[in-house]
Amino acid sequence: MYVDSAKNQHSSNLRWILPYCRPDAGRIAAALLLFAADKVLVMLMPILAGMIVDQVIGQGHEDRLPRLCFAMIAVTLGRSVCRYGYQMFMERFGQNTIYRLVSDEYEKLHDMDFTYFNHTRNGDIMSRMTSDTDAIRHFVSWVSYNILDAVCLFAGSLAVMFTIEWRLALALLAVTPFLFYFTWQLSKHAHPLFYAIRNSLASLNSMVEENIEGNRVVKAFVREPYETEKFDRHNDDYMERNMDSARNSRTYMPWLDGCSYMLQLITLILGGWLVIRQQMTLGALVSFNSFLWMIDGPVRQSGWLINDVERFNASCVKIRRLLTAEPRIVERKNAQAGVVQAATVRAKVNGEQTGDPVRIRGDIRFDHVSFAFPDDPETPILKDIDFHVAAGTRLGILGETGSGKSTLVSLVARFYDPTVGHVLIDGIDARQWPLDLLRRQVNIVAQDTFLFSDTIGDNIAFGAHRDDEQYVRTMASMAGADSFINRMPEGYDTVVGERGVGLSGGQKQRLSLARALADDPAILIMDDTTSAVDMETEATIQRHLQEMEGTRTMVTIAHRISSIKDSDLILVLDHGRIVERGSHEDLVHAHGRYYRIYRKQLGLQSGQSAGF
Numbered sequence: 001m002y003v004d005s006a007k008n009q010h011s012s013n014l015r016w017i018l019p020y021c022r023p024d025a026g027r028i029a030a031a032l033l034l035f036a037a038d039k040v041l042v043m044l045m046p047i048l049a050g051m052i053v054d055q056v057i058g059q060g061h062e063d064r065l066p067r068l069c070f071a072m073i074a075v076t077l078g079r080s081v082c083r084y085g086y087q088m089f090m091e092r093f094g095q096n097t098i099y100r101l102v103s104d105e106y107e108k109l110h111d112m113d114f115t116y117f118n119h120t121r122n123g124d125i126m127s128r129m130t131s132d133t134d135a136i137r138h139f140v141s142w143v144s145y146n147i148l149d150a151v152c153l154f155a156g157s158l159a160v161m162f163t164i165e166w167r168l169a170l171a172l173l174a175v176t177p178f179l180f181y182f183t184w185q186l187s188k189h190a191h192p193l194f195y196a197i198r199n200s201l202a203s204l205n206s207m208v209e210e211n212i213e214g215n216r217v218v219k220a221f222v223r224e225p226y227e228t229e230k231f232d233r234h235n236d237d238y239m240e241r242n243m244d245s246a247r248n249s250r251t252y253m254p255w256l257d258g259c260s261y262m263l264q265l266i267t268l269i270l271g272g273w274l275v276i277r278q279q280m281t282l283g284a285l286v287s288f289n290s291f292l293w294m295i296d297g298p299v300r301q302s303g304w305l306i307n308d309v310e311r312f313n314a315s316c317v318k319i320r321r322l323l324t325a326e327p328r329i330v331e332r333k334n335a336q337a338g339v340v341q342a343a344t345v346r347a348k349v350n351g352e353q354t355g356d357p358v359r360i361r362g363d364i365r366f367d368h369v370s371f372a373f374p375d376d377p378e379t380p381i382l383k384d385i386d387f388h389v390a391a392g393t394r395l396g397i398l399g400e401t402g403s404g405k406s407t408l409v410s411l412v413a414r415f416y417d418p419t420v421g422h423v424l425i426d427g428i429d430a431r432q433w434p435l436d437l438l439r440r441q442v443n444i445v446a447q448d449t450f451l452f453s454d455t456i457g458d459n460i461a462f463g464a465h466r467d468d469e470q471y472v473r474t475m476a477s478m479a480g481a482d483s484f485i486n487r488m489p490e491g492y493d494t495v496v497g498e499r500g501v502g503l504s505g506g507q508k509q510r511l512s513l514a515r516a517l518a519d520d521p522a523i524l525i526m527d528d529t530t531s532a533v534d535m536e537t538e539a540t541i542q543r544h545l546q547e548m549e550g551t552r553t554m555v556t557i558a559h560r561i562s563s564i565k566d567s568d569l570i571l572v573l574d575h576g577r578i579v580e581r582g583s584h585e586d587l588v589h590a591h592g593r594y595y596r597i598y599r600k601q602l603g604l605q606s607g608q609s610a611g612f
C-alpha cells in the first residue's frame with residue numbers, strides 16, 4: 001500500500017488525499033513557481049494597457065508605443081510558456097496521484113473477504129475504481145489550480161485595484177459578502193446531490209454489468225424488453241439526479257452572474273463619475289476595467305468549481321469507505337512465528353520429527369463447529385459439525401442442495417471463521433495460520449468454475465508458480481483434460497474465457513481441476529467438480545486421484561455416490577448437521593439415508609455405467 005488506510009481516517013478529504021500527492025512535491029513546487037510567474041505576468045497586462053492609453057493616446061508619446069507593444073507580446077509569450085509548464089506538471093502529478101490511489105484500492109480489494117463481496121455490487125466497485133477515481137484526478141490536476149487561479153486573480157486584482165483607485169475598489173468589495181453567501185449556499189445544497197449522483201451511477205453500472213454477464217439468460221427468456229425497461233428506470237434515476245444538480249446550479253448561478261454584473265455597473269457609474277470629476281484618469285479607468293474582467297472570470301467560474309469540489313468530496317467518501325473497510329478475516333500478528341512454534345511443540349510432544357513447519361500435512365479437525373453467515377447471524381447454516389480427517393486420507397461429503405456442504409469446506413480455507421467451535425488444520429486453529437500460507441496449501445475447486453481470459457496453459461499454471469510445460473500437461477492429463485486440449489486448434493496456447501473460445505461446462509471443470517492439481521495443495525477440495533463430466537471421464541479422473549492417495553488430503557463434495565464411495569470417511573449432511581458418517585460399506589450396511597440414495601442411483605443407472 002502507498003498510504004496506510006488507517007492514517008488520516010477522520011480528517012477532511014483534502015488532508016486525506018495529501019499523502020497520495022506527497023511524492024510529487026517537487027513537481028507541485030515547480031508548477032507553483034510557474035503559476036506564480038504567470039500571475040505576475042497577467043497583472044502586467046492591464047497596467048501596460050493603461051500606459052498605452054495614458055502615455056501614447058493621452059500624452060501623445062507615440063514613440064513609446066512599439067516598446068509597450070513589444071512588452072505586451074513578451075508578456076503573452078511568457079504566460080503561454082508558464083501556463084503550458086504548470087499545466088503539464090499538474091497533469092503528471094494528477095496521473096501519479098491516481099496511479100497510487102488505484103493501486104491501493106486494488107490491493108485493498110484483494111484484502112477483502114467473501115462477506116464484503118457478498119454485500120458489494122460489482123458495478124459499485126467498478127464505479128469507485130473508474131469514475132470516482134477520475135473525479136479525484138480531475139480535482140487534483142485541474143480544479144485545484146483553477147481554484148488557486150481564481151483566488152489569486154480575485155485577491156491580486158482587487159489589491160492592484162486598491163492602488164489604482166481605492167474608493168472604487170472599496171465599492172466593489174461591498175459585493176463580496178453576497179458572493180461568498182451564494183457560493184456557500186450552492187456548495188451546501190450540491191453536496192448531497194453529488195453523493196446521490198455517485199450512488200445512482202454505481203447502481204446503473206451494476207445493472208449493466210449484471211446484464212452483460214447474464215446476457216445468455218436474458219436472451220433465452222426473451223426478457224430484453226423487461227431488462228431495457230429496468231435499465232431505463234436506472235437511467236432515468238441517473239438523469240434525474242443530474243437534473244437535480246443542474247437545478248441547484250441554475251438556482252444560484254444567476255445570482256453569481258448578478259454579482260458579476262453589479263461589479264461592472266459599480267465600475268462604470270462610479271468610475272465614470274470619478275473620471276468626469278477628474279479625480280481619476282481615463283487610463284486608470286481602462287486599467288481598472290481590465291482588472292475587473294480578471295475578477296469577473298473567478299466570480300462566474302466559482303459555481304462550476306464548487307460543483308467540481310462537491311463531486312470530488314462525494315467520490316472521496318466512496319473511495320475512503322472502500323479503503324477503510326475492515327475484512328472480518330484477518331491474520332493474527334506474528335502468525336508465522338506462532339505456527340512454527342506450535343508445530344515444533346507438537347512434534348516434541350508427539351515424539352515426531354520436526355518437518356517443514358510451513359508445509360501443511362493435511363490433518364483436518366472440525367471441533368463442534370456451528371456457523372451462521374454474518375449477514376444472517378440468526379440462521380445457523382452448520383450445526384455442531386464434529387469430525388476428523390487424518391492427513392493424506394479422503395473425505396467425501398454428500399447432502400441435499402443447500403445442506404451446507406460448500407459452506408463447510410469454505411471454513412477449511414478460512415474464507416469464513418466458525419461462529420462456534422474451531423477448525424483445526426494439523427492440530428492448529430485455522431485462525432492462527434498465516435492466511436497466504438493456509439490458502440496456498442488448501443485449494444478449493446469451486447462449483448462455479450472461473451477461467452481467466454488467457455491461454456489454457458497459463459490458466460492451468462495460474463497458481464503453480466512455475467513455467468514448466470511438461471508439468472502443465474501432466475496435470476491436465478490427471479484432470480482428464482489433455483485429450484480435449486490437444487484437439488483444440490492451438491492446443492495449450494488456445495485463449496479461453498472472455499476473449500477466447502467457449503468451453504463446455506465439463507471442459508471448464510476439468511481445467512479448474514488441473515489448475516488446482518498444478519498448485520500441488522496439501523488439501524485438495526473438490527466441490528462438485530465432476531458434476532458436468534461424463535461417467536467414463538470421471539472414472540479416469542478418479543483413478544488418477546487414487547494414485548495421489550497418501551500424498552495429500554482430498555475432500556470431495558458430490559451428489560453422485562460414484563464420486564465419493566472410495567473415501568475413507570463419508571459425511572452425510574442434512575440441514576447443516578451430520579446425520580450419518582462412516583465408510584461406503586458402513587453406510588450401505590446402516591440402511592439409512594446414504595443407502596437410500598445409493599439404491600436410488602443404482603436404480604436409475606445400474607451396474608458399471610453408474611461407476612459402482
Ligand SMILES: Nc1ncnc2c1ncn2[C@@H]1O[C@H](COP(=O)(O)OP(=O)(O)OP(=O)(O)O)[C@@H](O)[C@H]1O
Pocket residue numbers: 118373375376381399400401402403404405406407408447
Ligand atoms: N452469503 C450467504 N449469506 C447467507 N446465506 C447463505 C450465503 N451463502 C449461502 N447461504 C445459505 O447457506 C445454505 C448452505 O449453502 P451451501 O452453498 O453451503 O449449500 P450446498 O450444500 O453446498 O448446496 P449445493 O449442493 O446446492 O451446492 C443455503 O441455504 C444458502 O442459502
